Amino acid sequence: MTEPLRTGATIGILGGGQLGRMLSVAASRLGFKTCVFEPGSDCPASHVANFHLKADYDDHAALERFARSVDVITYEFENIPTAALDVLEAITPIHPNRRALATSQDRLTEKEFLIGLGLSVAPFADVTDADSLRAALNSIGTPSILKTRRMGYDGKGQARIKSPDDADAALAAMNGAPAVLEGFVDFQREVSVIAARAQDGSVACYDPGENVHRDGILHTTTVPASLSPSQRTDAVLIAARVLNALDYVGVLGVELFVTRNALIVNEIAPRVHNSGHWTQNGCAIDQFEQHIRAVAGWPLGDGSRHSNVTMENLTGDDMDRVPQIAKTDASLHLYGKAEVKPGRKMGHVNTVTGAAT
Amino acid sequence: MTEPLRTGATIGILGGGQLGRMLSVAASRLGFKTCVFEPGSDCPASHVANFHLKADYDDHAALERFARSVDVITYEFENIPTAALDVLEAITPIHPNRRALATSQDRLTEKEFLIGLGLSVAPFADVTDADSLRAALNSIGTPSILKTRRMGYDGKGQARIKSPDDADAALAAMNGAPAVLEGFVDFQREVSVIAARAQDGSVACYDPGENVHRDGILHTTTVPASLSPSQRTDAVLIAARVLNALDYVGVLGVELFVTRNALIVNEIAPRVHNSGHWTQNGCAIDQFEQHIRAVAGWPLGDGSRHSNVTMENLTGDDMDRVPQIAKTDASLHLYGKAEVKPGRKMGHVNTVTGAAT
Numbered sequence: 001m002t003e004p005l006r007t008g009a010t011i012g013i014l015g016g017g018q019l020g021r022m023l024s025v026a027a028s029r030l031g032f033k034t035c036v037f038e039p040g041s042d043c044p045a046s047h048v049a050n051f052h053l054k055a056d057y058d059d060h061a062a063l064e065r066f067a068r069s070v071d072v073i074t075y076e077f078e079n080i081p082t083a084a085l086d087v088l089e090a091i092t093p094i095h096p097n098r099r100a101l102a103t104s105q106d107r108l109t110e111k112e113f114l115i116g117l118g119l120s121v122a123p124f125a126d127v128t129d130a131d132s133l134r135a136a137l138n139s140i141g142t143p144s145i146l147k148t149r150r151m152g153y154d155g156k157g158q159a160r161i162k163s164p165d166d167a168d169a170a171l172a173a174m175n176g177a178p179a180v181l182e183g184f185v186d187f188q189r190e191v192s193v194i195a196a197r198a199q200d201g202s203v204a205c206y207d208p209g210e211n212v213h214r215d216g217i218l219h220t221t222t223v224p225a226s227l228s229p230s231q232r233t234d235a236v237l238i239a240a241r242v243l244n245a246l247d248y249v250g251v252l253g254v255e256l257f258v259t260r261n262a263l264i265v266n267e268i269a270p271r272v273h274n275s276g277h278w279t280q281n282g283c284a285i286d287q288f289e290q291h292i293r294a295v296a297g298w299p300l301g302d303g304s305r306h307s308n309v310t311m312e313n314l315t316g317d318d319m320d321r322v323p324q325i326a327k328t329d330a331s332l333h334l335y336g337k338a339e340v341k342p343g344r345k346m347g348h349v350n351t352v353t354g355a356a357t
Numbered sequence: 358m359t360e361p362l363r364t365g366a367t368i369g370i371l372g373g374g375q376l377g378r379m380l381s382v383a384a385s386r387l388g389f390k391t392c393v394f395e396p397g398s399d400c401p402a403s404h405v406a407n408f409h410l411k412a413d414y415d416d417h418a419a420l421e422r423f424a425r426s427v428d429v430i431t432y433e434f435e436n437i438p439t440a441a442l443d444v445l446e447a448i449t450p451i452h453p454n455r456r457a458l459a460t461s462q463d464r465l466t467e468k469e470f471l472i473g474l475g476l477s478v479a480p481f482a483d484v485t486d487a488d489s490l491r492a493a494l495n496s497i498g499t500p501s502i503l504k505t506r507r508m509g510y511d512g513k514g515q516a517r518i519k520s521p522d523d524a525d526a527a528l529a530a531m532n533g534a535p536a537v538l539e540g541f542v543d544f545q546r547e548v549s550v551i552a553a554r555a556q557d558g559s560v561a562c563y564d565p566g567e568n569v570h571r572d573g574i575l576h577t578t579t580v581p582a583s584l585s586p587s588q589r590t591d592a593v594l595i596a597a598r599v600l601n602a603l604d605y606v607g608v609l610g611v612e613l614f615v616t617r618n619a620l621i622v623n624e625i626a627p628r629v630h631n632s633g634h635w636t637q638n639g640c641a642i643d644q645f646e647q648h649i650r651a652v653a654g655w656p657l658g659d660g661s662r663h664s665n666v667t668m669e670n671l672t673g674d675d676m677d678r679v680p681q682i683a684k685t686d687a688s689l690h691l692y693g694k695a696e697v698k699p700g701r702k703m704g705h706v707n708t709v710t711g712a713a714t
Contacts, residue, residue, distance in 0.1 A: 004680065007691045007704075025382050028405045031691030031704065048385045050404045281641060284688050284709060293683070302686035306709075307663070323361065326650070329659035331641050334364050334388030347364075347388065352641060352663075355712060 005071055005296040007031030012070030012092065014084075016043030016052065018335040018345060019076035019272050022280075024048045026288035032296065037066045044335045045076075057084045067091035074250060074295045078104050078270055079151050095199075095249040095295040100270040103246065107149045107180045110268060117241055120264045122257070123183035133171050136181040137164055143184045146170040148177040158216070185264055187257035191225045194276035195239035196251045196290040196300055203243055204300040205236040206287065209311075211255070211275050217343060221275045221311045223282060224357065227258065234263050242268055251276070251291035274345070278311040279303070281331045281350035307352045314347040316340055325349055362428055362653040364388030369427030369449065371441075373400030373409065375692040375702060376433035376629050379637075381405045383645035389653065394423045401692045402433075414441045424448035431607060431652045435461050435627055436508050452556075452606040452652040457627040460603065464506045464537045467625060474598050477621045479614070480540035490528055493538040494521055500541045503527040505534045515573070542621055544614035548582045551633035552596035553608045553647040553657055560600055561657040562593040563644065566668075568612070568632050574700060578632045578668045580639060581714065584615065591620050599625055608633070608648035631702075635668040636660070638688045638707035664709045671704040673697055682706050 005011070011027050013020045016038025024034040024045055035051040036043070046052035051069070055062030063084055067073065073094045078101055085101065088094060103113045111121045125136035127146060137144065142164060148157035157177070159170035171179075190213070195205040210225035211218055227235065239254045253273025255266040276287035285293075285301030293300055314321070319340055325332060334347035362368070368384050370377045373395025381391040381402050392408040393400070403409035408426070412419030420441055424430065430451045435458055442458065445451060460470050468478045482493035484503060494501065499521060505514035514534070516527035528536075547570070552562040567582035568575055584592065596611045603609075610630025612623040633644035642650075642658030650657055671678070676697055682689060691704035 004683075007676070007679065008693060008695055021385065025385060025405070028378065028382060028693065029688075029690050031693045033404050033693065047390050047407045048382070048405045284638060284686065299684045301683075301688070306712075319364070322364065326361075326658075327656045329641065329661075331386075331658070333386050336365060336385065336388045336390065338365055355663075 004298050005032065008033070009071040009296070010035055010050070010069065011292065011295065012037065012066055012073040013045065013049070013076060014038075014073065014080055015076035016040060016045035016049075017076055018044050018337075018347075020045030021048055021335060022288045022333075023074070023076060023272065023292060026286065027292045029289060030292060030296065030298070032292065035066065035070050037063070042338060044337060047336050057081050060084075060087050063087045064091065072295055074291070075101075076271055096252070096270045097247065097249065100246045100248055100252070104268050104270045105150055107147055107267070108178075111180070113245075114242075114265050114268075117245055119238055119241070120262050122185045122264055122266070125181045127171075127174075127179040127181050130168070130171060133167055133179075133181065137161070137167060140181055140183040142166075145182050145184065146174065146179050147182060148174055148179050150177070156216075185257045185259060185266075187259050187264070189226060189258045190255060190266065191227065191235060191258055192221070192253055192255045192273065192275040193235050193239040194251060194253055194273055194279065194287050195236070195243055196287070196294055196303070197243040197248045198294050198300050199249050199297045200299075201244075202300060203240050204290065204303045205239050206276060206279055206283065206303050207305045208232060208235045208256075209275050209278055215343065217315060217345075218274045218313055220313070221278055223278055223305060223309050231258065231263065238263060238265065250294045251287050274313065274348075275311075277333065277348050278309040278350055280333065281352055282307045282309040282356075305356045307356055308354045310351045310353060312349050312351070313345055314349060315345055316342040319346050322347075361655050362389065365390070366428040366653070367392055367407070367426065368649065368652065369394065369423055369430040370402060370406070370433060371395075371430065371437055372433035373397060373402035373406075374433055375401050375694075375704075377402030378405055378692060379645045379690070380431070380433060380629065380649060383643065384649045386646060387649060387653070387655070389649065392423065392427050394420070399695060401694060404693050414438050417441075417444050420444045421448065429652055431648070432458075433628055453609070453627045454604065454606065457603045457605055457609070461625050461627045462507055464504055464624070465535075468537070470602075471599075471622050471625075474602055476595060476598070477619050479542045479621055479623070482538045484528075484531075484536040484538050487525070487528060490524055490536075490538065494518070494524060497538055497540040499523075502539050502541065503531065503536050504539060505531055505536050507534070513573075542614045542616060542623075544616050544621070546583060546615045547612060547623065548584065548592060548615055549578070549610055549612045549630065549632040550592050550596040551608060551610055551630055551636065551644050552593070552600055553644070553651055553660070554600040554605045555651050555657045556606050556654045557656075558601075559657060560597050561647065561660045562596050563633060563636055563640065563660050564662045565589060565592045565613075566632050566635055572700065574672060574702075575631045575670055577670070578635055580635055580662060580666050588615065588620065595620060595622065607651045608644050631670065631705075632668075634690065634705050635666040635707055637690065638709055639664045639666040639713075662713045664713055665711045667708045667710060669706050669708070670702055671706060672702055673699040676703050679704075
């Protein structure tokens with residue numbers, strides 16, 4: 001446990017996308033400066049960060065400069081090269097810790113970790129070649145889904161297998177990368193819990209949100225989720241168990257499939273999460289400030305929900321709807337991305353639907 | 358009426374203090390970049406703005422560069438030199454407009470403007486020398502207060518006159534600047550209305566807040582204010598009358614003295630206002646975003662109040678209380694100022710005291 005950061009300290013953020021942008025804004029509320037490390041120019045976070053260090057993750061001199069210029073390091077994405085982390089961590093503390101990153105960077109490691117905690121996951125099997133895929137399909141069956149162990153997000157690095165005939169194409173889609181075959185879960189709904197853990201070990205979980213995806217990308221999150229009181233409690237306890245097991249500091253996203261009998265962990269993300277954006281308009285302290293508080297060694301803030309909210313992602317041409325949305329009572333959050341591409345997350349809109357129920 | 362600014366456009370902000378900082382953050386929510394013009398280094402707004410143009414207000418080449426690099430210009434303080442405004446306005450539109458600035462930069466002009474609208478102000482008289490001060494004291498009496506016509510804020514440029522014996526000292530305190538003698542108003546409370554007007558002329562007023570000052574500096578603002586329904590309506594109508602008369606675009610602060618029989622306008626500020634900081638935790642769209650929406654030619658957002666809030670300014674050594682405040686359910690907003698000075702505004706804290714009543 002280090003001393004809490006004082007106002008005026010600088011928080012280093014790896015990654016300059018919208019999550020880094022909103023983390024920077026939250027850090028500013030607490031009087032912190034931010035320095036963003038991001039190879040891309042004109043990235044969303046650079047618009048609001050005090051510094052943008054534009055360099056590649058294999059530029060170790062730049063990484064050293066970055067680490068020396070900040071008081072603590074955090075990140076907005078989990079796929080940070082291990083060698084870069086080695087350079088950074090030798091100089092400045094990183095939160096959440098390396099174990100959280102190592103666990104969530106690899107689907108196989110993550111599933112084995114979750115099982116070790118006594119949590120439920122979808123049936124899965126390690127796949128390295130045609131033989132192991134065949135064996136996996138024999139045990140798990142179809143429909144199922146083949147996913148690269150590493151570097152997948154927003155539906156990328158995934159191939160659905162409807163029948164054994166799809167096996168070869170699915171394996172080819174992995175481009176030789178180690179993979180995991182996952183059985184489909186017949187779920188009623190998907191929810192996620194955004195949870196935070198401070199350096200003193202205290203935990204605060206936001207109310208679970210209910211997610212709807214479209215084309216593999218999160219489309220809406222709605223709070224409250226349709227859960228029974230016991231499901232709600234269980235969801236929060238699962239998140240807390242993961243946080244404590246990892247000796248985690250910061251905000252973590254846990255995606256859960258809700259079936260008739262169980263809550264099955266789909267995946268964990270060691271960072272602020274798209275399904276927690278509703279907290280910006282539903283809570284006094286949103287997930288971004290909660291994360292900054294944790295990594296800065298501060299106490300967690302008030303994450304209780306004061307409103308019912310629906311968050312909708314704005315991707316690609318959804319930006320054409322912004323002038324109409326601006327006329328409503330909804331709250332827009334745009335990321336300042338210059339280029340609109342199909343499926344690209346351009347912003348989100350939070351609609352408060354009433355006082356919390 | 359110009360076209361609404363598109364996401365990715367740049368808003369120029371004159372002044373780099375905490376108001377510019379919070380305006381920059383609000384602009385980022387709507388996908389805008391900001392460029393801050395401010396002579397000081399490491400100013401609060403520079404931490405979150407995309408660009409900081411560090412130059413003096415008499416550097417006309419820098420002003421031109423600034424005006425050419427932004428799509429619209431706004432400001433966080435009213436005491437901008439006229440020559441600078443001439444340079445800027447020849448290149449890029451400024452909101453709120455020059456008339457709003459000219460009116461509020463000069464206490465005498467402002468009072469005459471308000472009287473012209475049929476609004477009540479405290480008794481006042483123009484003071485240029487010892488003779489005019491003597492005449493003014495004869496008509497207004499004591500206690501009264503002598504204020505410089507221009508450049509006063511947070512109690513600066515003011516001298517109280519308890520008896521005619523204080524006249525010479527008060528006049529000397531003006532340093533030869535033109536002044537106004539104001540009679541004391543025996544008020545029950547001071548409230549302020551934060552009001553916004555869009556480019557299409559639509560007006561939205563926040564609920565009035567009740568202000569308590571300490572040593573001439575705002576200490577707390579509480580919503581709801583203790584006002585009768587008719588006082589509440591009158592306060593909002595006064596603000597709307599001022600906005601419309603000035604063909605105003607942006608957010609305006611109107612300070613009112615509440616007496617037994619009247620609402621007396623103390624002063625107007627053509628900008629976001631300290632007494633409107635509670636909106637950050639009391640409304641979906643806060644005063645900063647409302648101002649950005651207006652100057653960007655967007656529709657105004659939802660400024661209805663969802664919570665009761667008390668805002669407390671943190672000045673000087675109040676910063677020592679931050680670790681304690683961080684443990685509570687309150688929302689901190691710190692300005693990242695490196696140097697703590699007595700009376701210097703370092704941040705504020707919003708405490709939600711319940712759902713709106």
